[in-house]
Amino acid sequence: MKVKYIGMLSLSVLIISGATSEEIGQAISPEDWKLYEEGINPGEVFAEEVGGDLFENPMGPKKISCASCHVKEGDVEERVATAAAYYPKYDKDAGMIINLEQRIQICQSKHMDMKPFSLKSKENTALTTYLYYLAQGTKIDVDTRSPMAKEYLKYGRYIFTLKRGVRNLSCQVCHEFAAGRVLRMQWLKPLGFEYNGIKGTTAADHWPAFRMTKNKVQTLQQRFQGCQKQGGQKKLPLGSKEMVALELYVKSLSNGAELKTPGLRR
Numbered sequence: 001m002k003v004k005y006i007g008m009l010s011l012s013v014l015i016i017s018g019a020t021s022e023e024i025g026q027a028i029s030p031e032d033w034k035l036y037e038e039g040i041n042p043g044e045v046f047a048e049e050v051g052g053d054l055f056e057n058p059m060g061p062k063k064i065s066c067a068s069c070h071v072k073e074g075d076v077e078e079r080v081a082t083a084a085a086y087y088p089k090y091d092k093d094a095g096m097i098i099n100l101e102q103r104i105q106i107c108q109s110k111h112m113d114m115k116p117f118s119l120k121s122k123e124n125t126a127l128t129t130y131l132y133y134l135a136q137g138t139k140i141d142v143d144t145r146s147p148m149a150k151e152y153l154k155y156g157r158y159i160f161t162l163k164r165g166v167r168n169l170s171c172q173v174c175h176e177f178a179a180g181r182v183l184r185m186q187w188l189k190p191l192g193f194e195y196n197g198i199k200g201t202t203a204a205d206h207w208p209a210f211r212m213t214k215n216k217v218q219t220l221q222q223r224f225q226g227c228q229k230q231g232g233q234k235k236l237p238l239g240s241k242e243m244v245a246l247e248l249y250v251k252s253l254s255n256g257a258e259l260k261t262p263g264l265r266r
């Protein structure tokens, strides 16, 4: 009980009114941001050089590459090059809704007879980031209408609002209730276009992103895990129904936004 109380107290102390903390909210100066944005995004280098190479690289006992099936007349076929805008979606091989990372795994096991790269691996993230990079400029359009998508969205929203962990926090507490305020020198922002008149970040349009504080590219689900850890919650496993539902829900909030992937975040 004591732990919980201190946790809640520390959150309210940590949250400072946005109006008085304009500068601390920006740990990276606007000038630096501009430089980074005009200059080189290490995430793009990772996408092209690590992800692109893996895509072309023959793998597994059959020694075939992703490209051998998915490149037609020199170009990655349209549905694969834009797939990032439509996942998570229903997959008939899986019989359920999965994300892009998991579709890559299915191709590896089903079509390449190999043990798929784990969802935590740098290799899976590299291939995923490459596909998101190819889909740059495509509008996010995840399914929100089929009965299964509706069930997942409802579950995703449930996970979003579920208070868990030693501090009894939910995603909603920070990204809706406290939106517009500053926590530990970072703005709390809604994840879609807006919430209650507060402008959001359309978060799903720039993940996977290169994180300067981690010095590596992370996927959207890995970003969720970062928030879970910071919020004192047990991390939900990558690829679990809970995470896929949460991803579909968060991504649906950015439906209509163009992918700017990979992004660049602090």
Ligand code: HEC
Pocket (backbone or CB within 6 Å): 055, 064, 065, 066, 067, 068, 069, 070, 079, 080, 083, 092, 093, 103, 104, 107, 108, 111, 112, 127, 131
């Ligand atoms: C032997 C051929 C083959 C190889 C090799 C292969 N795939 Fe596939 N891939 C397929 C087929 C067939 C489908 C379509 C499945 C379906 O529509 O049910 C597919 C589907 C996909 C999709 C989903 C497209 C959509 O419309 O949703 C993606 C993304 C993808 N593959 C990526 C990859 C990646 C990345 C690799 C390398 C790790 C790879 N594939 C290797 C045959 C292959």
Ligand code: HEC
Pocket (backbone or CB within 6 Å): 160, 169, 170, 171, 172, 173, 174, 175, 183, 186, 187, 188, 189, 191, 201, 202, 203, 223, 224, 227, 228, 230, 231, 246, 250, 265
């Ligand atoms: C304790 C408060 C807190 C909780 C709880 C929390 N977050 Fe966050 N979240 C933050 C902060 C602070 C940031 C960094 C803001 C930024 O990058 O602009 C952030 C960033 C994010 C981002 C990246 C936003 C962007 O535009 O790049 C996503 C996505 C996200 N959170 C999702 C979640 C989800 C899903 C949950 C629940 C599992 C959650 N967060 C729980 C505080 C929280």
